[in-house]
Amino acid sequence: MASWEDNLRQIEPYVPGEQPQGKDIVKLNTNENPYPPAPEVEKIIKEFKTEDLKKYPDTTAQPLVEALSEYYGFEENEIFVGVGSDDVLAMAFMAFFNSDKPILFPEISYSFYEVWADLFRIPYTKTKLNEDFTLQKEEFFKENGGIVIANPNAPTSIAEPLEFIEDVLKYNQASVVIVDEAYVDFGGNSALSLLNKYNNLLVVQTFSKSRSMAGARIGFAIGSKKLISTLNAVKNSYNSYTMNMVSYLAGREAVLNKAYFEDRVNAIIKTRENCKKSFKELGFTMPDSKTNFLFVKHDRVPAAEIYEKLRQAGIYVRYFKKPRIDNYLRITIGTDEEMNKLLGELKKILGGK
Amino acid sequence: MASWEDNLRQIEPYVPGEQPQGKDIVKLNTNENPYPPAPEVEKIIKEFKTEDLKKYPDTTAQPLVEALSEYYGFEENEIFVGVGSDDVLAMAFMAFFNSDKPILFPEISYSFYEVWADLFRIPYTKTKLNEDFTLQKEEFFKENGGIVIANPNAPTSIAEPLEFIEDVLKYNQASVVIVDEAYVDFGGNSALSLLNKYNNLLVVQTFSKSRSMAGARIGFAIGSKKLISTLNAVKNSYNSYTMNMVSYLAGREAVLNKAYFEDRVNAIIKTRENCKKSFKELGFTMPDSKTNFLFVKHDRVPAAEIYEKLRQAGIYVRYFKKPRIDNYLRITIGTDEEMNKLLGELKKILGGK
Numbered sequence: 001m002a003s004w005e006d007n008l009r010q011i012e013p014y015v016p017g018e019q020p021q022g023k024d025i026v027k028l029n030t031n032e033n034p035y036p037p038a039p040e041v042e043k044i045i046k047e048f049k050t051e052d053l054k055k056y057p058d059t060t061a062q063p064l065v066e067a068l069s070e071y072y073g074f075e076e077n078e079i080f081v082g083v084g085s086d087d088v089l090a091m092a093f094m095a096f097f098n099s100d101k102p103i104l105f106p107e108i109s110y111s112f113y114e115v116w117a118d119l120f121r122i123p124y125t126k127t128k129l130n131e132d133f134t135l136q137k138e139e140f141f142k143e144n145g146g147i148v149i150a151n152p153n154a155p156t157s158i159a160e161p162l163e164f165i166e167d168v169l170k171y172n173q174a175s176v177v178i179v180d181e182a183y184v185d186f187g188g189n190s191a192l193s194l195l196n197k198y199n200n201l202l203v204v205q206t207f208s209k210s211r212s213m214a215g216a217r218i219g220f221a222i223g224s225k226k227l228i229s230t231l232n233a234v235k236n237s238y239n240s241y242t243m244n245m246v247s248y249l250a251g252r253e254a255v256l257n258k259a260y261f262e263d264r265v266n267a268i269i270k271t272r273e274n275c276k277k278s279f280k281e282l283g284f285t286m287p288d289s290k291t292n293f294l295f296v297k298h299d300r301v302p303a304a305e306i307y308e309k310l311r312q313a314g315i316y317v318r319y320f321k322k323p324r325i326d327n328y329l330r331i332t333i334g335t336d337e338e339m340n341k342l343l344g345e346l347k348k349i350l351g352g353k
Numbered sequence: 354m355a356s357w358e359d360n361l362r363q364i365e366p367y368v369p370g371e372q373p374q375g376k377d378i379v380k381l382n383t384n385e386n387p388y389p390p391a392p393e394v395e396k397i398i399k400e401f402k403t404e405d406l407k408k409y410p411d412t413t414a415q416p417l418v419e420a421l422s423e424y425y426g427f428e429e430n431e432i433f434v435g436v437g438s439d440d441v442l443a444m445a446f447m448a449f450f451n452s453d454k455p456i457l458f459p460e461i462s463y464s465f466y467e468v469w470a471d472l473f474r475i476p477y478t479k480t481k482l483n484e485d486f487t488l489q490k491e492e493f494f495k496e497n498g499g500i501v502i503a504n505p506n507a508p509t510s511i512a513e514p515l516e517f518i519e520d521v522l523k524y525n526q527a528s529v530v531i532v533d534e535a536y537v538d539f540g541g542n543s544a545l546s547l548l549n550k551y552n553n554l555l556v557v558q559t560f561s562k563s564r565s566m567a568g569a570r571i572g573f574a575i576g577s578k579k580l581i582s583t584l585n586a587v588k589n590s591y592n593s594y595t596m597n598m599v600s601y602l603a604g605r606e607a608v609l610n611k612a613y614f615e616d617r618v619n620a621i622i623k624t625r626e627n628c629k630k631s632f633k634e635l636g637f638t639m640p641d642s643k644t645n646f647l648f649v650k651h652d653r654v655p656a657a658e659i660y661e662k663l664r665q666a667g668i669y670v671r672y673f674k675k676p677r678i679d680n681y682l683r684i685t686i687g688t689d690e691e692m693n694k695l696l697g698e699l700k701k702i703l704g705g706k
Binding site: 011053 | 405
């Protein structure tokens with residue numbers, strides 16, 4: 001007999017990193033920023049006129065788009081904002097990947113790409129990586145219905161040079177190419193500089209990492225007017241009002257304070273570079289991270305074991321039980337204090353071996 | 354030659370009501386609440402610890418779900434929250450409507466149902482309405498892949514009795530039945546009372562109308578554990594973190610202050626009932642609204658003309674240029690002061706006729 005359960009969607013969802021609660025926990029598992037947002041963010045929230053909540057927000061989140069327009073030097077109709085870069089990317093998958101040919105993305109990358117392709121029933125092929133986790137350019141020179149590249153890539157932390165991205169674009173004039181730059185502010189080279197030459201390029205960034213605003217849910221995309229208007233049509237067919245008022249007003253303030261942003265990003269980069277040395281001294285190897293995390297492997301002790309022992313000590317890092325990377329840990333760069341606590345604990349764990 | 358533009362999604366988006374800015378404007382076009390949110394909402398936003406924004410929000414928006422659980426008397430795993438009821442409904446379409454058979458919804462109803470069906474490529478059939486805009490029960494006794502009914506319906510403002518919904522449920526044990534109760538707090542009977550008997554029923558509500566929080570983007574669904582876990586799987590395949598921190602904390606406070614909520618809803622109902630009389634005196638006819646808006650038609654003057662003249666006077670109401678309803682206006686119930694201003698202007702417009 002037919003049942004209503006027959007038509008329920010069967011789907012394997014993405015499993016986000018744990019969000020443990022507790023005062024003494026060191027949370028280095030979801031690539032959050034250890035520093036608070038710009039001081040003006042606090043001010044605007046304190047001054048927010050709560051009565052305004054009775055009205056619908058601006059559908060276009062105009063105050064935020066305006067600030068991004070000035071900051072990055074693109075017109076407002078070349079900018080799209082969403083509820084975190086996940087929302088932006090999901091809409092971009094729906095908007096741009098309507099071919100019967102498979103879309104291409106790296107076999108090791110942000111695991112949501114596969115989840116969205118499944119959700120929207122988009123065919124896909126994963127491209128091979130080199131032994132050192134760098135991407136293989138030729139893998140993107142195949143017939144396709146679209147391309148997604150995270151640059152820097154996650155969880156590998158590696159940034160491909162801009163020439164790599166441009167070569168992919170040159171070969172793929174018949175596809176939309178999405179470059180997911182969630183981590184670019186920590187040392188990558190943004191493909192924003194290629195937008196004047198390629199109107200099939202969409203660059204996606206987020207406020208969740210470099211701008212310390214994961215809790216506000218803000219992501220954005222910059223691309224040609226044609227791509228952005230298509231994204232807006234899809235968004236307005238899904239939910240006209242995705243971004244709440246407080247988030248777009250607060251996000252605007254974060255963009256306006258450029259000095260604070262650069263200062264905090266530089267602090268994280270400095271901590272990261274120090275950590276690279278300390279981790280190597282402890283017997284870890286890793287790619288040269290251009291992100292706010294390290295992707296490390298120990299020469300003697302299995303990652304799963306280190307992960308478990310750190311967890312018991314109240315230090316959370318990310319472990320992916322997946323082929324090729326199941327002996328690696330992804331460790332977010334926290335404050336110097338947090339990293340020293342982590343390094344101290346690692347010494348204890350590895351010292352006993 | 355193949356072009357990247359070939360695979361862009363072609364779609365006709367929903368067009369939301371205008372959001373005119375300006376001090377003297379009377380905005381009665383998007384069914385917003387004229388009163389501010391509960392005072393505790395302001396307090397929690399003022400006291401919000403901005404530094405917390407650096408962390409991802411709780412994926413489940415637990416503080417809000419907990420409050421809803423206590424308020425409505427359902428378990429937390431029977432409740433799903435999203436970025437407005439549009440987000441909840443869109444996810445429900447993806448989660449529940451995966452049959453080859455058409456889903457059913459009324460020919461005159463919330464126009465987003467058709468937009469979502471198109472977006473997700475779900476086949477659909479629109480059910481006929483009676484001459485007086487009430488729904489025809491037998492229209493839902495056809496083979497289908499799912500059912501969506503707005504009750505009270507929009508823009509007609511009519512609430513069908515609960516027996517109507519139960520008869521539809523009785524006949525459709527093999528389909529998921531979604532009852533969209535965006536306006537139920539203004540006088541409808543909620544299908545929440547049927548949830549103990551029908552585990553294929555999903556009831557969707559919103560904070561945008563009765564709880565004065567359109568700007569915060571909060572909607573929710575209550576249903577069986579199976580429906581809610583399926584919704585969560587789809588949500589976690591789209592965006593793990595849809596609801597920002599400030600919204601779920603503020604939303605929680607709105608739920609906790611039951612007295613304020615009831616008081617404001619009653620004030621709107623009182624204004625509505627007074628308006629019904631005044632509108633009739635001016636020569637308007639209308640269904641017996643159980644919502645926070647009236648769906649009115651004048652016996653002499655065309656709706657399009659009244660709409661345009663009100664607009665020129667800075668009073669915004671909603672006009673749908675659609676078959677059967679193109680001589681109607683949808684007018685949100687504002688404060689008594691706003692409604693008096695509207696009535697005064699209508700007298701001027703109609704007096705000259």
